[in-house]
Amino acid sequence: MKRSGLPFIGGVGAMAVTLVLASCSGEEKKTETTDKQKEELVLIHSHAQPAESKVTHLSWDADVDFEKKQLRATATYELENAPDADRFILDVRNLNIETVSVDGEPTDKWWLGEGGDYFGQGLEVEIKPTTKQVSISYSTNPDAQALQWLNPQQTAGKEHPFLFTQSQAILARTWIPIQDSPGIRYTYDAHVSVPSGLMALMSASNPTEIDSTGEYDFKMEQPIPSYLMALAVGELRFQSIGDETGVYAEPSVLEAAAYEFEDMQKMLESAEEIYGAYAWERYDVLVLPPSFPFGGMENPRLTFATPTILAGDKSLTALIAHELAHSWSGNLVTNRTWNDFWLNEGFTVYFERRIMEAVYGKDYTAMLQVLGRQDLMKTLGELGEDSEDTHLKLDLDNRDPDDGMTDIAYEKGNAFLMMLEEAVGREAFDAFLNKHFEENAFKTTNTEEFVQRIKQDLLKNDAERYAELKIDDWIYGPGLPENAVKVESDAFSKVEANMEAWMVNDDLSAMDPTGWTTHHWLHFLRNLPDSITLAQMQQLDRAFGFTETGNSEIAAEWYVLALEQGYAPADDAIDAFLVDVGRRKFLVPIYSAMVEADPTLARARAVYAQARNNYHSVSVHTLDELLKWDEYDAES
Numbered sequence: 001m002k003r004s005g006l007p008f009i010g011g012v013g014a015m016a017v018t019l020v021l022a023s024c025s026g027e028e029k030k031t032e033t034t035d036k037q038k039e040e041l042v043l044i045h046s047h048a049q050p051a052e053s054k055v056t057h058l059s060w061d062a063d064v065d066f067e068k069k070q071l072r073a074t075a076t077y078e079l080e081n082a083p084d085a086d087r088f089i090l091d092v093r094n095l096n097i098e099t100v101s102v103d104g105e106p107t108d109k110w111w112l113g114e115g116g117d118y119f120g121q122g123l124e125v126e127i128k129p130t131t132k133q134v135s136i137s138y139s140t141n142p143d144a145q146a147l148q149w150l151n152p153q154q155t156a157g158k159e160h161p162f163l164f165t166q167s168q169a170i171l172a173r174t175w176i177p178i179q180d181s182p183g184i185r186y187t188y189d190a191h192v193s194v195p196s197g198l199m200a201l202m203s204a205s206n207p208t209e210i211d212s213t214g215e216y217d218f219k220m221e222q223p224i225p226s227y228l229m230a231l232a233v234g235e236l237r238f239q240s241i242g243d244e245t246g247v248y249a250e251p252s253v254l255e256a257a258a259y260e261f262e263d264m265q266k267m268l269e270s271a272e273e274i275y276g277a278y279a280w281e282r283y284d285v286l287v288l289p290p291s292f293p294f295g296g297m298e299n300p301r302l303t304f305a306t307p308t309i310l311a312g313d314k315s316l317t318a319l320i321a322h323e324l325a326h327s328w329s330g331n332l333v334t335n336r337t338w339n340d341f342w343l344n345e346g347f348t349v350y351f352e353r354r355i356m357e358a359v360y361g362k363d364y365t366a367m368l369q370v371l372g373r374q375d376l377m378k379t380l381g382e383l384g385e386d387s388e389d390t391h392l393k394l395d396l397d398n399r400d401p402d403d404g405m406t407d408i409a410y411e412k413g414n415a416f417l418m419m420l421e422e423a424v425g426r427e428a429f430d431a432f433l434n435k436h437f438e439e440n441a442f443k444t445t446n447t448e449e450f451v452q453r454i455k456q457d458l459l460k461n462d463a464e465r466y467a468e469l470k471i472d473d474w475i476y477g478p479g480l481p482e483n484a485v486k487v488e489s490d491a492f493s494k495v496e497a498n499m500e501a502w503m504v505n506d507d508l509s510a511m512d513p514t515g516w517t518t519h520h521w522l523h524f525l526r527n528l529p530d531s532i533t534l535a536q537m538q539q540l541d542r543a544f545g546f547t548e549t550g551n552s553e554i555a556a557e558w559y560v561l562a563l564e565q566g567y568a569p570a571d572d573a574i575d576a577f578l579v580d581v582g583r584r585k586f587l588v589p590i591y592s593a594m595v596e597a598d599p600t601l602a603r604a605r606a607v608y609a610q611a612r613n614n615y616h617s618v619s620v621h622t623l624d625e626l627l628k629w630d631e632y633d634a635e636s
């Protein structure tokens with residue numbers, strides 16, 4: 001995924017480790033869990049007991065009802081059981097379970113455990129060791145946290161409704177009863193019925209044309225973890241880019257998206273040259289409406305992406321390289337628990353920049369590295385240099401795993417891998433990572449196993465070298481260790497020189513920004529002195545049109561600055577942006593700057609009241625906390 005920009009907001013709720021089970025007929029049953037099981041439960045943020053009974057294949061048959069904002073579905077699971085298995089446990093949250101059958105026979109031997117907010121409930125079904133199949137009919141609720149139902153007004157076309165899912169980290173359980181842990185993989189097929197005129201797409205083999213019957217079939221033949229389950233429904237069109245690549249979008253967005261992502265096939269081929277064959281056959285990108293809470297989500301075969309990367313000049317396509325890189329790090333080799341999230345994201349940022357280097361060159365990539373390092377230093381500042389949340393190996397037990405999705409996993413993870421690359425040389429490091437991907441394909445791995453690989457395969461058991469590289473400090477310690485590779489960009493030095501010339505001469509014509517991309521401007525805006533005056537801001541705005549820019553990255557940076565400096569001419573544009581765009585990475589800093597400027601929260605809450613319905617639950621969750629929305633809602 002890319003990228004949260006999420007501040008740590010304290011853990012909420014406690015995880016149920018003993019399931020007090022209430023049967024569908026009201027009878028109570030209590031299961032004792034052993035210490036070992038407790039440990040597993042906490043570690044994997046799931047109620048599932050895969051050692052006893054594990055899903056190997058899911059068949060999902062669903063009806064999409066836009067009027068009721070509801071999915072009605074039957075999920076059929078093929079099982080792999082231990083010799084003494086007597087129960088199959090799934091994760092559910094906010095679902096209406098209707099009927100359950102075991103090997104085709106209806107049963108009432110199923111129980112829902114106690115509720116626990118983000119953690120949901122365990123759904124336990126009595127089985128025998130010989131049970132092959134369990135089937136569950138259920139429906140979702142209109143406020144299902146993974147699902148975002150958009151009315152036509154919230155789409156580009158304004159004519160048809162739209163639905164999309166976001167399952168990571170543990171929201172798949174709000175639309176499918178599932179063993180919702182990154183450590184459990186299964187294959188799936190699906191049949192989905194949607195209103196005529198709409199297209200359905202999943203993280204699977206996909207149609208390229210609208211079927212007038214509204215009936216669609218899907219197959220995912222490579223085993224995936226549940227956080228990669230994805231569905232989107234809308235008035236969508238497809239355009240091919242290369243042999244294995246293409247783009248889906250609403251009709252009015254399609255052309256711009258195809259232009260922006262023109263280099264996708266080249267990116268795919270470069271990625272294969274670095275880390276071996278692409279395992280998922282096709283790589284397509286779906287451009288969603290602007291309420292999508294993330295930059296992108298690496299749903300296999302079909303990345304979900306925000307339209308805010310359509311800059312018109314291909315300058316934000318590093319995000320596509322990022323999601324593509326997840327086809328290896330994350331989707332192929334998966335973090336075993338969310339405490340190991342850096343194995344998904346740090347690897348992916350490292351790999352993203354390698355792809356960008358191969359396609360666009362070293363100078364371009366140097367800019368990405370510097371901006372990434374700036375993000376990291378900012379996050380370290382916010383979390384505090386000593387915070388345990390700045391360790392690569394996280395401790396998210398008893399916390400919502402979404403809390404761990406900060407720049408630490410992404411940029412400190414990347415910095416760690418850059419340090420290793422520099423220490424052993426690129427050739428040796430690539431050979432090491434190739435082996436890592438090959439040997440762990442379609443499996444999970446955790447931090448401890450990876451550290452073991454570094455010791456044995458990369459450093460050949462040289463303990464002195466291991467200590468010298470401060471590997472334990474990187475992984476189990478806070479902050480950024482001093483042996484991080486320094487990142488520099490010549491292009492950015494020129495940006496700084498331009499800024500200096502303007503400031504010294506007090507004359508904007510001393511600047512020559514010809515050929516500047518989004519990255520140059522971001523560096524420029526981030527490095528303006530605190531002492532900048534409103535007159536200077538107005539000068540800049542007149543010359544470069546920041547307030548009215550259609551480039552979301554530049555807009556977000558400028559709006560934060562405008563709020564910090566009290567630059568009122570940007571106020572209306574800021575409000576409009578917040579109502580339109582739901583990407584959390586932009587929302588959090590802008591709302592935070594608003595709160596800073598007006599600690600009564602009045603201003604921020606006034607915009608949020610208008611915008612909240614346009615946001616997905618993951619953004620709402622973060623902003624409700626930031627703006628103390630519960631208190632406000634109760635008062636008003």
Ligand SMILES: [Zn+2]
Binds near residue numbers: 001002322344345348
């Ligand atoms: Zn990612």
